[in-house]
Amino acid sequence: MFLLTGRKVSCVSVHLEADSDDDNGDDNDADNHDASDDDNDGDSDDASNDDNDGDSDDANNDDSDGDIDDAGSDDNDDANEEPCTLQWSPKLQLLLSCYGSPLQRFMQLRQNNSEVICSQILWLKRSFVLRACSHGAGIVAPLTIGFLGGGQMCEALLGGLLAQGTAEASKALVSEPVEARRAYLESKFGVRTTASNAEVVSSMGAGGVVVLAVKPQVASAALSGLNLGSDSPLFVSIMAGVTLQKLADMGLRRVARTMPNTPALVGLGASAYVLGPGALPTDGAIVEKVMSAVGVCEKLGDEKLLDAVTGLSGSGPAYVYMMIEAMADGGVRNGLTRDVALKLAAQTVMGAAKMTIAGDKHPAQLRNAVESPGGTTIAGTTTLEATGFRNAVISAVTAAKERATELGKI
Ligand SMILES: NC(=O)c1ccc[n+]([C@@H]2O[C@H](COP(=O)([O-])OP(=O)(O)OC[C@H]3O[C@@H](n4cnc5c(N)ncnc54)[C@H](OP(=O)(O)O)[C@@H]3O)[C@@H](O)[C@H]2O)c1
Structure with a gap:
C-alpha cells in the first residue's frame, strides 16, 4: 500500500x-x-x-x-x-x-x-x-470490429481506428486467407486474425461491426455460409460498385454501403455512405465513426449519389495526380529539376487544399486574393480558362460517375 x-x-x-x-x-x-x-x-x-x-x-x-x-x-x-x-x-x-x-x-x-x-x-x-x-457527446465504448479481408483498406481503417481509440486491438478480429498477411497484421496492430470469415461474423454479435474489405468479385464467396440471422452485426461495405440490392441478395440486411478513396491509406480519405433499409437508426453514427478514422465521411440520402461520389472523390485523386504532374512538367519546362518541381507542385496542391478546408473563404475568393492586377497569377489562370480547364475537370467527374453507374448494373 x-x-x-x-x-x-x-x-x-x-x-x-x-x-x-x-x-x-x-x-x-x-x-x-x-x-x-x-x-x-x-x-x-x-x-x-x-x-x-x-x-x-x-x-x-x-x-x-x-x-x-x-x-x-x-x-x-x-x-x-x-x-x-x-x-x-x-x-x-x-x-x-x-x-x-x-x-x-x-x-x-x-x-x-x-x-x-x-x-x-x-x-x-x-x-x-x-x-x-x-467521440461526440456521451460515453462511447470502443467498437467491437471485424474485417473480412485484411488488405490495404483494412490496414488503413484499422490503423486509424486504433490510433484514435475508436477500436481496441483486443476487440478487433480480421479474417484473411494469406497466412503471411495475418502474421503481419497481428504484429503491426496486436489484433487477432483468423482464416475464417464465419468466426469474425459470429464473434462480433449484434453490437459489433464487420467491414467488408474484400474485392467485389469475391464478395459472394466471402459471405457464403455465414450466419446472418437477427443478431447480425452491422456490415459496412467498402466494396466499389456493389449495390445495396446486391448486398441484400448476398443475405445482408443490416448493412451500409460506403465509397472511400485511396488517401484513406494516409488518413486523409474522403468518403460517403448510405444506409440499407434494414439498418438501425443508430447505425449511421457507427458508420461515421468507422470511416472518420481515416478522413471525412458524409451521409447521403440516396444510393444513386454514391456514383457521383465515385466520380468526384473516389476517382478524384487521379485527377489531382495529373494536375501535380502537369504543374511539375511546367516547372521543368521552365528550368527546374524534376525533383524540385514535383515537390513544389505537390506541396502547392496540399497547401491550397488546406486553405480551402480550414478557411471561411470560397476557393474563388482565395484565388482572387492572389490574382493581383496585371500580375503573374492572373496570366496563368486566364490561360487555364482559355484552355477549358474547368470544363475538363467537370467532364472528368461526370464521365467517371457515368461509368460507375454502368458498372453497378453489371
Ligand atoms: N484501395 C482503395 O483505395 C479503395 C478505394 C475504394 C474502395 N475500395 C474497396 O475496398 C475493398 C478492398 O480493397 P483493398 O485495396 O483493401 O484490396 P486488397 O488489398 O486486395 O484486400 C483484399 C483482401 O481480401 C483478401 N481476400 C480475398 N478473398 C477473401 C475471402 N474470401 N475472405 C476474406 N478475405 C479475402 C485478399 O487476399 P488475397 O490477396 O489472397 O486475394 C486481400 O488480402 C475493395 O472492394 C475495393 O473496391 C478500395
Whole structure:
C-alpha cells in the first residue's frame, strides 16, 4: 500500500492500494507507462490541468518511472496538505465504471482507507473527457470490429481506428486467407486474425461491426455460409460498385454501403455512405465513426449519389495526380529539376487544399486574393480558362460517375 499524495482535487479523493502485481517494480513500471501511452495528446501535464490549486507540477508524471512511492515522499510541497476524502460523485462512479479495467490493472480501489492516488484519478478523468469529446457527446465504448479481408483498406481503417481509440486491438478480429498477411497484421496492430470469415461474423454479435474489405468479385464467396440471422452485426461495405440490392441478395440486411478513396491509406480519405433499409437508426453514427478514422465521411440520402461520389472523390485523386504532374512538367519546362518541381507542385496542391478546408473563404475568393492586377497569377489562370480547364475537370467527374453507374448494373 502506498500514499501518493494528499492533494485536494476538486471533490474527488480516493483510497487506493496497489494490487499484488505492483509489489513487483517492473509491473508497476509497465502499468504506469500504459497509462501515459493511452493519453495520445502528448500533453505531459494533462492531469495538472484539472487541478485548480495552482501548483503546476501537480499530478505530473514525475513518477512515471513507476516508483509510486516517490510521489508521496519527494513532493515536499504536499507535506502539509490535508488528505482529501472520498466522495462517490456520480461522475466518479461513471468514470470508474468506464475505465475499470485499466485501473484494475495496476491498483485496487478501497473505500475505507485514506490513501489517495490523485494523479491516476485525474489522468482517468482527463482521458475520459478526451475520449468522450473525440467521440461526440456521451460515453462511447470502443467498437467491437471485424474485417473480412485484411488488405490495404483494412490496414488503413484499422490503423486509424486504433490510433484514435475508436477500436481496441483486443476487440478487433480480421479474417484473411494469406497466412503471411495475418502474421503481419497481428504484429503491426496486436489484433487477432483468423482464416475464417464465419468466426469474425459470429464473434462480433449484434453490437459489433464487420467491414467488408474484400474485392467485389469475391464478395459472394466471402459471405457464403455465414450466419446472418437477427443478431447480425452491422456490415459496412467498402466494396466499389456493389449495390445495396446486391448486398441484400448476398443475405445482408443490416448493412451500409460506403465509397472511400485511396488517401484513406494516409488518413486523409474522403468518403460517403448510405444506409440499407434494414439498418438501425443508430447505425449511421457507427458508420461515421468507422470511416472518420481515416478522413471525412458524409451521409447521403440516396444510393444513386454514391456514383457521383465515385466520380468526384473516389476517382478524384487521379485527377489531382495529373494536375501535380502537369504543374511539375511546367516547372521543368521552365528550368527546374524534376525533383524540385514535383515537390513544389505537390506541396502547392496540399497547401491550397488546406486553405480551402480550414478557411471561411470560397476557393474563388482565395484565388482572387492572389490574382493581383496585371500580375503573374492572373496570366496563368486566364490561360487555364482559355484552355477549358474547368470544363475538363467537370467532364472528368461526370464521365467517371457515368461509368460507375454502368458498372453497378453489371
Ligand atoms: N484501395 C482503395 O483505395 C479503395 C478505394 C475504394 C474502395 N475500395 C474497396 O475496398 C475493398 C478492398 O480493397 P483493398 O485495396 O483493401 O484490396 P486488397 O488489398 O486486395 O484486400 C483484399 C483482401 O481480401 C483478401 N481476400 C480475398 N478473398 C477473401 C475471402 N474470401 N475472405 C476474406 N478475405 C479475402 C485478399 O487476399 P488475397 O490477396 O489472397 O486475394 C486481400 O488480402 C475493395 O472492394 C475495393 O473496391 C478500395
